[in-house]
Amino acid sequence: MPAVTRTYTLVLDWLEERLRSGEISVGDRLPAERHLAEEFGISRASVREAFRVLDAMGLVRSSTGSGPNAGAIVISDPSAALGWALRMHVATRSLPVRDLMQTRLLLETQSAHEAAAAAETPERAAVLDHAAELVAAMEDPDLPDERFHAADAQFHILLASLAGNVVVETIMSSLRQATIGYVQETVAGLDDWPQVRRTLQEQHRAILRATQERRGDDAAAALRHHITWFFGHSPAAQEEHGRQH
Incomplete structure (x- = not known):
C-alpha cells in the first residue's frame, strides 16, 4: 500500500506543475492512463488511483469507456x-x-x-x-x-x-x-x-x-x-x- 501512495503522487505533482505553468488549463483532457503509466514508469492502477484522488479533490471529472469522451477532464470545484x-x-x-x-x-x-x-x-x-x-x-x-x-x-x-x-x-x-x-x-x-x-x-x-x-x-x-x-x-x-x- 505505501508503494501505491508514493507512485500516484507522481501524477499529482505532474498535474500541479502543468497547471501552474499554464500547459494544462481547466477544460483540458488529461492524457490516457496508459500514456501516463508509461511516462512515469508506474502501473495503470497507480494512475487510476491518482485520478480518483483528483476527482475527490474536485480537480478532475472522469468518465469510463472508450472514445473521444472517455478519460479525465480538468475541472475546478474546490x-x-x-x-x-x-x-x-x-x-x-x-x-x-x-x-x-x-x-x-x-x-x-x-x-x-x-x-x-x-x-x-x-x-x-x-x-x-x-x-x-x-x-x-x-x-x-x-x-x-x-x-x-x-x-x-x-x-x-x-x-x-x-x-x-x-x-x-x-x-x-x-x-x-x-x-x-x-x-x-x-x-x-x-x-x-x-x-x-x-x-x-x-x-x-x-x-x-x-x-x-x-x-x-x-x-x-x-x-x-x-x-x-x-x-x-x-x-x-x-x-x-x-x-x-
Whole structure:
C-alpha cells in the first residue's frame, strides 16, 4: 500500500506543475492512463488511483469507456471537495459545530462590511436581485422545508460573494455544505419550527435590506444575531448548555 501512495503522487505533482505553468488549463483532457503509466514508469492502477484522488479533490471529472469522451477532464470545484471533507470531520466530532458557527460569523460579518463599500456594478445588482428572489421564495408558506433550507444556504453564499473574495465565497459554500446535517437535526428537534421559520424569514429580510442600503454595520449585526440565534436552537448548543448547568 505505501508503494501505491508514493507512485500516484507522481501524477499529482505532474498535474500541479502543468497547471501552474499554464500547459494544462481547466477544460483540458488529461492524457490516457496508459500514456501516463508509461511516462512515469508506474502501473495503470497507480494512475487510476491518482485520478480518483483528483476527482475527490474536485480537480478532475472522469468518465469510463472508450472514445473521444472517455478519460479525465480538468475541472475546478474546490467548494465541493472542501465541503465533503468538512462534513466528514464534523461527523467525527473533531470539528465542533460551535467552531463552524464562529467561523461563519467571522466570514459573513466581515463580508457584510466589504459588500457595503463595494462599487455599484451590474453584477452587484444582479446578486441582490437574486437574493431578494430567494427571500421572497422563503416567505412562501407552501415552500417545502428542503427547498427553504436550500434557498437559505444560497442566500448567505450570495451575500458573501458581494465582498468579491473568491476564497471566502468558496469557504462559505463549503461551510454551508458541512452544516447541512446540523441544520436538519436542529429543525427535526423543534416543536415550534413554523414560528422559527417565520423568525428566520424576518431576519433574512432585515439582512437583505441593510445590505441593499449599504449599511454594513447593521448588516453585520443582523447576520451575527441571525446565525447565533439559530445555533442556540441546535442540539450542540443544548448539550453545551446542559454541561454548563
